[in-house]
Amino acid sequence: MHLPKVHCERPPFVLATSLIDNIEKVVVGKRAVVALLCRGHILLEDVPGTGKTTLARALARSVAADMKRLQCTPDLLPSDITGVAIYNQKSSEFEFRPGPVFTNLLLADEINRATPRAQSALLECMEEFHVSSDGVTHQLPKLFMVLATQNPIDMAGTHPLPEAQLDRFFVRLSIGYPSLSEEVSILAAQAREHPIDRLQPVVSEAAVLAAREQVKEIHLAPAVADYIVRISDATRRHPDLRLGASPRATLALARGARGLAYLRGRAYVTPDLVKTMAAPILEHRLIAKPKAAALGRSAHAILGEVLDQVAPPV
Template sequence: MTSTGAETGTGSAGADLDTLQRVTGLVRGGIEKVIEGKPEVARLAVVVLLAEGHLLIEDVPGVGKTMLSKTLARTIDCSVRRIQFTPDLLPSDVTGVSVFNQDSREFEFRPGGVFANVVVGDEINRASPKTQSALLECMEERQVTVDGSTYHLEAPFIVIATQNPIEMEGTYALPEAQRDRFMARVSMGYPVEAAEIAMLDSHTRSNPLDDLEPVTDAAEIRKLIGIVGDVYVSDAVNRYAVAIATATRRSPELLLGASPRATLHLVRAAKAAAAISGRDYVIPDDVQELAVQVLAHRMLPTVEASMSGRTTEQAVRQIVAGVAMPESRRG
């Protein structure tokens, strides 16, 4: 493959991309049937799934955070577990626990809620930081270690977590290490008037999830993840992503900039976005498009920036605007 990423759409690579676009289109269509008027949210959810990341959905109660996570899970015929995070939830409820079997006189491992292809963590920031941290190894290494034994999690594996703003009563701020393990954060926002009216019509007669059928399965998702992994990223595009991350570390408005993991997540998400767009190569626009969703939730603003009302999203947008894009649009 050349550095321009040309010769797309031919041979097996083109057929693979056609399959990927068809399947992801069906998944996004299923999400949009339930979540009215939020096509950009549906697209980001699919990008994170194909990039083997995890998605954090943040907003006030009642705007469809849990519905989005359940809808994405329903469109894939695979194992799904939901964990309702509460203040009394224990780490063992998430990862599992070894229990002594009186008959065999041996300890047996009983898997926790994290053992599924799609794990829906509802209101994750209502649990204590200790319980939240139980997800760290699961999300990064896709495995669980309990009592010295390691258990691997089956691919695909994605954690879709919802959280309320930390100003809401009974919430804990997510530890920085855990926020850094979420590939992207999306805010649902309130629907436009027409979408809310359509929602009233469709959701008051029945639950739209009841009529939603799976459009793919875990085996096919694994194949699509492999296709995304083969998407080409030029040196120029890699340097562009690193330049953005480096700029966040030097920003006077940010106390904590992007980690190397954040840069990796940004490039991996850009590869998934390129594949969904029908390309087997990444262009700088893919990186720029995803920078805020992938980076902003990991940042910590300075005290001065917080007092002046500046958000990390605004800081990242300003940083991206100030970093020169590679001259070649194809990297």
């Protein structure tokens, strides 16, 4: 295996494997690790009780970095997220008090229960990685990453994320129900305590930042880059889609394929890696036309057709 030489406290593939193995002591989280290595934000969407919050906590605990949790509610204000300027009587000046967004890993639990005004406070943070307040720009930590959860059912009183914000999430993941044997194992593992209580950090912040630099050096051949662009273009021209993949989605798919190649110990991206990452990266960005949706055509099915129709490079 050949990977670019970047100073790191342990071999790159061992680092990634250690992180995955540690998270999977609690819940399956390989694609969450890909997002971490690509500096991408994660939207965890699934029914209640499947381990969305647990996956986010496991990822945070596996990295020796700060984590803050934000419980999204209808009364949440933008300043509750980004911070607020408070007048200091001693200095007769306003001082900026950072909000919970100033952390390495931010867990935004049930993000669709926050109002659109509060949700929009995350837009600048997620894309530019800084906060603007009173004309002053405050940089967020280099490791900054948002892990947001939401339930696709019980939508009364919630505010669905708009397309502009969905596009800022690198991947949308669904954990799903465990198999019979897996659920028996869950019962045994939590008989006395939750496994996450024993979870210890296995990588440092510096190691993750170094790994991100190595991911950027994974080779993306022109033919594979052209394949990625043709997939995005096909979604924009598909007759059943009202909204196709944006250029941001194209960039995310390229980064995700590089990240998966890194995890698998490859020095280059192959078309099969692109197809593997296409669903979690592109699906939540696609919107079916009303007529197609009425006929039961989902973004998942349409994307599957696109991947079948767009010929990969030889």
